[in-house]
Amino acid sequence: MKKFAPVLWLCIVLCFIYVPILLLAVYSFTDATTVGAGINGFSFENYINLFANEELRDMILGTIALALVSATIATILGTLGAVGGFYSKKLTKSMLHSANQIPVVNADIVTGFSICVLLIVLLGVNKDTFIPLGVGHVVLCAPFVYLSVLPKLKQMDNNLYEAALDLGASPAQALFRVVLPQLVPGILSGFMLAVTLSLDDYFITTYTKPSTFDTISTYVVNATKGGQTEIKTALWALSTLIFLIVVVVVILMNATSSKRRKENKNAEI
Amino acid sequence: MKVRFNRKQLCIPYAAFLILFVILPLLVIIYYAFTNGEGQFTFDNLVAFFSSTNTIGTLIYSFALAITTTLCCLAIAYPTAYILARSGFRKKYVLLLLFIMPMWINFTLRITALKEILTAIEGNIAAYPFINSVIGMTYDFLPFMILPLYTSLLKLDKNLLEAAQDLGANKLRVFMRVTLPLSVPGIISGITMVLLPSMTNYVVLDMLYNSTYIMGSLIGSYFNGFEWHSGSMISLILLVIIFIITLVTNRFSDKDDNGGREVIL
Numbered sequence: 001m002k003k004f005a006p007v008l009w010l011c012i013v014l015c016f017i018y019v020p021i022l023l024l025a026v027y028s029f030t031d032a033t034t035v036g037a038g039i040n041g042f043s044f045e046n047y048i049n050l051f052a053n054e055e056l057r058d059m060i061l062g063t064i065a066l067a068l069v070s071a072t073i074a075t076i077l078g079t080l081g082a083v084g085g086f087y088s089k090k091l092t093k094s095m096l097h098s099a100n101q102i103p104v105v106n107a108d109i110v111t112g113f114s115i116c117v118l119l120i121v122l123l124g125v126n127k128d129t130f131i132p133l134g135v136g137h138v139v140l141c142a143p144f145v146y147l148s149v150l151p152k153l154k155q156m157d158n159n160l161y162e163a164a165l166d167l168g169a170s171p172a173q174a175l176f177r178v179v180l181p182q183l184v185p186g187i188l189s190g191f192m193l194a195v196t197l198s199l200d201d202y203f204i205t206t207y208t209k210p211s212t213f214d215t216i217s218t219y220v221v222n223a224t225k226g227g228q229t230e231i232k233t234a235l236w237a238l239s240t241l242i243f244l245i246v247v248v249v250v251i252l253m254n255a256t257s258s259k260r261r262k263e264n265k266n267a268e269i
Numbered sequence: 270m271k272v273r274f275n276r277k278q279l280c281i282p283y284a285a286f287l288i289l290f291v292i293l294p295l296l297v298i299i300y301y302a303f304t305n306g307e308g309q310f311t312f313d314n315l316v317a318f319f320s321s322t323n324t325i326g327t328l329i330y331s332f333a334l335a336i337t338t339t340l341c342c343l344a345i346a347y348p349t350a351y352i353l354a355r356s357g358f359r360k361k362y363v364l365l366l367l368f369i370m371p372m373w374i375n376f377t378l379r380i381t382a383l384k385e386i387l388t389a390i391e392g393n394i395a396a397y398p399f400i401n402s403v404i405g406m407t408y409d410f411l412p413f414m415i416l417p418l419y420t421s422l423l424k425l426d427k428n429l430l431e432a433a434q435d436l437g438a439n440k441l442r443v444f445m446r447v448t449l450p451l452s453v454p455g456i457i458s459g460i461t462m463v464l465l466p467s468m469t470n471y472v473v474l475d476m477l478y479n480s481t482y483i484m485g486s487l488i489g490s491y492f493n494g495f496e497w498h499s500g501s502m503i504s505l506i507l508l509v510i511i512f513i514i515t516l517v518t519n520r521f522s523d524k525d526d527n528g529g530r531e532v533i534l
Binding site: 006009010013014016017019020021023024027034035036077078080081082083084085087088089092096099100102103105106107108109110111113114115116117118121122135138139142146170171172175196199200202203206207216217220221224225235236238239242243246247249250254 | 274275276277278279280281282283284286287288290291292293294295297298301345348349352353356363364366367368370371372373374375376377378379381382383384385386388389408411461465466468469470472475476485488489492497500501504507508511515
């Protein structure tokens, strides 16, 4: 009986988190247009609409492309920054670290607005070039890549780099063949974080995007203002799909990481 | 002349990027906040903000909403994180994932789901703007509060708790005198993750039909009206608030902290 209350609490919180998402998932397979209405029959109409509607398809593909491109650039920049900063003098290092913290603690809305004022208002960069949008998303993501790579640098054995040099490797070779491979887990998790941050962003996107381009966030917000039920219920399908993708990715990552942990353990023995 | 490769030089692109697109924009914001359309220096934007009852009301409403949301998140997240961290469950890590997984689903879609439920329960959701906004923000930010709390509670040295018990403290006393003080860094980190976004994330309010402005809505409306100077002043005021929060929280928080936004691999 002692354990009953904590379990009940966890169940209540889980209900609060998942009931809206799961109920929306159930209704996405019906022809109902409001949640809570009676279910007359099941249909895949919403899912067909999601891929048949050109506007919706472009919006989804655009969001994914933006996330992948900006996360890739952010990963390269952030990793180089972390490696270079780590081996720099104390002053450079701490200045780089402080500058890196600014977008992390700053509100997204201020970051987005300030980039908009600098690039679009002051310098007159055309929004339609996607440059302000790309810059905004890289500013959003790169600091978190930097923060993911840094701990791996601290854990690394510095003698390995020196040993590579002693054995005749050039500094560049030592860096790419010895240092970089050890940073891969940090770089990968930084990249994943960058992708999720970019996918979730609303404010930076709104203030820097070309007027005809929409990401999932800006599209959903606009759609809730409009009254098109067909779009509304198609977005339920999108929400359900994203939920399923997240579940699958989390399970896969957990499986691979526990496998890796086991391998590490065996290697130690 | 051949420039010799030095690994320190690798940070040059990133440093240049940060100067150009992080520091420079903030300087431009400060410049715009204190100038008018003709580019003349002026305090008008600052005076306009603090002399209008509308904008002061917005500031107060933002704080009220943000503090209520933060307290709600804390009230839900602390017991959850505590149970998860202290449970004897063998794979508590997997259980934690269940609670923070929504973090990776687009927030506009999650708020859409919440809105449908609230509409089904309440009928006209516009009738309860404040409560619905608090529910919406809590729903949005809860995972960001659970994660840092869980991390700090997990790190807690079990020997300290046992020592306190052996020395005669009852369970409540152990919690109040040992567990709670030691989890302060987690609480602080969670608060910073929730407090600031709930002052600025006006999309949650818009989607739940709350037409009252918060600080973020002001920037949004100035953006739509091309009023860059007034918008910059609001951004600057937010920056000052952020700076103060950071100064206060830095005294309590852990050093190696990326604000709870870590991906778990």
